Amino acid sequence: MTSPDVVDDLEAEQDQIEALLSKLSPADWVAPSAAAGWSVADVVLHLAQTEEAVTLAVSGAPLEWAVFGDSVDSAMEAMVRSQPAPPAEVFERWRTARRASVAALRAADPQAPVRWVAAAFKPRTLATTRLAEHWAHALDVATPLGLDYPDTMRLRHIAWLGHSTLPYAFRLAGEPAPEVFAELTAPDGSVWRFGDPAAASSITGSAGAFCRVGARRLAPADSGLRTQGPYAETALHLLRNYA
Known part of the structure; x- marks a missing residue:
């Protein structure tokens, strides 16, 4: 695939999401997202938690998803419910986490697989999955709020x-x-x-x-x-x- 480095594109996608989130009103943050049962703040908290997990995974630390649920979906739901916080704190947590994860992915050995959920990915492939998840959840935020989130070459x-x-x-x-x-x-x-x-x-x-x-x-x-x-x-x- 001939295109810009995927970690650079992940960072660019997150920049676009940060610009979107920075314009939300307090009411927007607590409004329902397109992710069933989650508010906009819940979606961003989920992204923060999983970006923190990226940094841990790249470091070689084990990810104990199973302690939160017997499936990935149930674990993600339980993790979000376990750490409620005001929207401003959630936003800042994601901003910090996403910068740390991008730095970790850039510094990682590109040939060394990283254990992630039930599989192991090379860092660039893991970055691709993170780009896909951020993009999908950006749609979950933007669509119900009637906000534009244009497609890009990413x-x-x-x-x-x-x-x-x-x-x-x-x-x-x-x-x-x-x-x-x-x-x-x-x-x-x-x-x-x-x-x-x-x-x-x-x-x-x-x-x-x-x-x-x-x-x-x-x-x-x-x-x-x-x-x-x-x-x-x-x-x-x-x-x-x-x-």
Whole structure:
């Protein structure tokens, strides 16, 4: 993937989110987000907690997710509920955590895997997952508040992540992993291609829609994405930008 370094793009995405959050009113912070059951402050607290975990993980410290719940989702929910704080404190906690995690990712040995939840990723791949999560949660904040959060060329990392993890998504579903080609229109009108163009199955359309489907923020039927071939429709429904 030829593009700016993903850690630089993670930092740029976080800069855009910080600019968004800095303009929120006190009422906005306690308003419901698009993440079910979470306020805007809860979403930012979750991002702060997980960015702190990145720094710990890069240092080699074990991450004890299981003490909070028997699944990742239940653990994340319990962590947020365990540390309520005023919005200003949550915002500052995330600002501190995100700078520390970016510094840790930059300083990490790029070839040394980092243990994260139930898998191990090289630092640049971990940075890609963090970019995907920050982007998705920024939509959770901006959309219900009616605020603009424009797509950028940083979506290339997220589209790559979604496409590259399709085999994993098929395995989770108990199905063999076929080759799927994706041809996506970037925010600037250029075209991104992932996979083998000769594959029997393909997905084409907007990169923004592809990433939103992978983040479970847009239903495949509403995405405008076009599928062709025996496995493309299944691939679109299994698409995920997260572990």
